[in-house]
Amino acid sequence: MNNRRPVRIANCSGFYGDRVAAAWEVLEGGDVDVLTGDYLAELTMLILWKARQKDASGGYAKTFLSQMERVMGTCLDRGIKVVSNAGGLNPEGLTDRLHELAATLGLSPRIAWIEGDDLTDRLPELVAAGHPLTHLDTGKALADSNTKAVTANAYLGAWGIVDALRADADIVVCPRVTDASLVVGPAAWWHGWDRSDYDALAGAVAAGHVIECGPQATGGNYSRLPAVPDKRRPGFPIAEVAADGQVVITKQVGSGGHVSPGTVTAQLLYEIQSPAYANPDVVAHFDTLRLEQQGPDRVLISGATGTAPPPDLKVAINQLGGYRNTMTLVLTGLDIEAKADWARAQLFDVLGGEDTFDEVDVRLLRFDRPDAETNEQATAHLRVTVKSADKNKVGRRFANATMELAVGGYAGFHTTTPPADASAYGVYWPTLVPLDVVTHSVVLPDGTRRVVPHGPTATPVESQPVSALGTDVTAIAGETRRVPLGTVCSARSGDKGGNANVGIWTEDERGFAWLDAHLTVERFRELLPEAADLEIRRWALPRLNALNFVVVGLLGAGVAETARPDPQAKGLGEYLRSRHVDVPVALIELEESRR
Structure with a gap:
């Protein structure tokens, strides 16, 4: 460990589609050492795949280019590193676009990019080699699935980012690394951590998990609305990561929102499962964390304990599940349930029965109330969703059939939207692969490609769900x-x-x-x-x-x-x-x- 000051790592994007101006706003709000942005989720990979079907040169988060157009010069002038997973399915393509953008701006950033996460074309090879790619929740083997995989990406760790920063990269373009890696990598580089500095790495994982969704850590989506004194749009978060892995969560100066133990707890608990939060570089034990308000909009995270990472990497597979369509019928006033039953019977009589489709989901959503003061308060929705491998069955044929009820169905018939065509939907398949089947590589600013070795691992002790602590009440x-x-x-x-x-x-x-x-x-x-x-x-x-x-x-x-x-x-x-x-x-x- 060294005694270098804490590294200030800011977030400027919580998802693909987040506030484009955030990058500039964060830099205006105070000094930072590293600017990060998280653009990827399981669904985003499918969205990027669809975009790449229309344009083979795409497959990355285009909004990142808009952000960099405004702040690239500032980052270079101030020595601020940029680390982002905006590369998505095509980190090399985004790197090329960044070089083109830099040339138009008269700038010369040193750009590195990460690769090795994409296993899509290797799935048949992996299955043939004896890797069942078992679904983590259902236990079903991938070979028993009848749907086509269109994306398969392993969650890479932070050490490729570390290598890129050690090679003096100004911008690091990542594909599907873990969200926390965007913070772990810069922190490990800044403080010179070793792969076995598990407690420090665990603190950085906690920091990365807190700031990955942007303003969700600063009052956004917070359930205790009265506890947020500044109701302006929440600012984006900053993590100050110390050499020992202790972290202070704060936000850009002058921005709205609030940072408290409550807002930090909300994000620590967000989308986790066991408190043993596994990452490729460390298992961070969130049940060891302590929070303390250090000052206005400053919360200290301490006590992080880490253990060796597991010997497998998580893989997110997206499959094409077929086609779907939804129509929502509005029911008003009296006899809501009778109207719904009649509409359902009429609709599927027109369509040849519910067995025509692979799956049918009909939900009666009750918003209505007796003697309502407004027309809207007297309405309920009948939401009908159909799915099929045959696009024609769930396309206009289905949507138009709902309109046949318009003058021959229940009183007051209307829909929330006009008829629309079907859309393709994806099926998410989470699985694991052994580390040794994944080659994690970094392409450095000078074009050198370096393989990032995997570190030591350990079979984690399975965390057991706790039914009660038996606390004296x-x-x-x-x-x-x-x-x-x-x-x-x-x-x-x-x-x-x-x-x-x-x-x-x-x-x-x-x-x-x-x-x-x-x-x-x-x-x-x-x-x-x-x-x-x-x-x-x-x-x-x-x-x-x-x-x-x-x-x-x-x-x-x-x-x-x-x-x-x-x-x-x-x-x-x-x-x-x-x-x-x-x-x-x-x-x-x-x-x-x-x-």
Whole structure:
């Protein structure tokens, strides 16, 4: 370890489509050493694949070029390194475009790019070599799948980024590295860490996970809205990573939003599963983390413990599942259920029956109320989704059939959208491959290609879901009141492939003692009826006063395939907070005293 000052690493993108001006705004808001941006998610890889079918030179996040057009000169003048996964499916292509952009700006940045994640063309070879590429949730082997894989990308680690920065690269273009690698790489380079500096690396993984989604760490999507004093658009986060792996999360000066232990907890719990958070370079144990408010908009993350990474890399495979279409019929006023039943029967009579399709999903969404004060408040939606390998079955033929109910169906018939054609959808397939089948390489600014060796690994001890800690709750027992769970708890939810993740936490240990005892898997299942028949995993993170739940299969085969109205489970945590439970009055009063 060295005693160099903490490295200031900023985020300027939480997803492909995020605020283009963010890169400039972050640089205007204070000094940073490294500018990072996260553009990739499982769905994004499918989006980039579709873009590449139209233009073979594409396959990268084009918005990154727009950002660099404005800030490349500033970054070079101030010595700010840029590390991004905007390369997507075509990091070499993005590197070429960056060189072209730099030439038009009269600049000469040193650009490196990473490769080795793309396994798409190698899938048959891997299966033939005895790698089953088993689905992590279903246990099904890839060879037993009847759908075509169009993308397959291994999650690479941080050491290719380290090599690029050591070769004095100004910009590092990454493909599918882990989100945290965008912070781990610069931190390891800055502080001269070794591959076995597991605790420091774990702290950097925590930092990377916190800032990867941009303003979600600074008040964005935060369930405790009154706790965010500055209601302006939240600024983008900055992680100050010290040599020992301790991290301060802050944000750009003068920006909106708020950084607190609550906003940082929300992002730490976002889209994780076990507290043993596996990355290619370290397993970061999130249940060892502690948070402390150091000052206005400054939260210290300490206590990170890391262990050797696993011997496998995660691979995200996207398959073409077929075609889908959705039409939403509006039902108004009286006899909502009878109207819905009649509409469904008429529609599929026109179409030749529900068996015409590979899959049918019909949902009656009730927004209506008796004696509504407005027309809109008297409406419900009948949402009909059909899927088929035959595009013609679910295209205009299906959409136009709904319109045949217009004058011969239920009273008040209308739809939310005009008829539309079918669209292709993807199926997400998460799996693992041994490290030795992946060649992680970096192409340095001088054109030299260097293979990045894999480091030492260990078979991780499987984290077991915790049902309860048995905490003594005597101090907060007594009289209860039936109130929404969100009266005393915060939450953050999201997707991990076909699984939904819900993190829920309290402000202090006393609240957590009650939450840990109260919110068992069984009670969670009662509060979330759509998970009644699904596997639910539960973990406790006492140092964060938090529980984490994973609902396996709630989202089907992932966001691109599911017919669920909230396909990424973004609102699931808020739904859980809205459910009424019996809460000790003393705990309610404690929460009220904080306001």
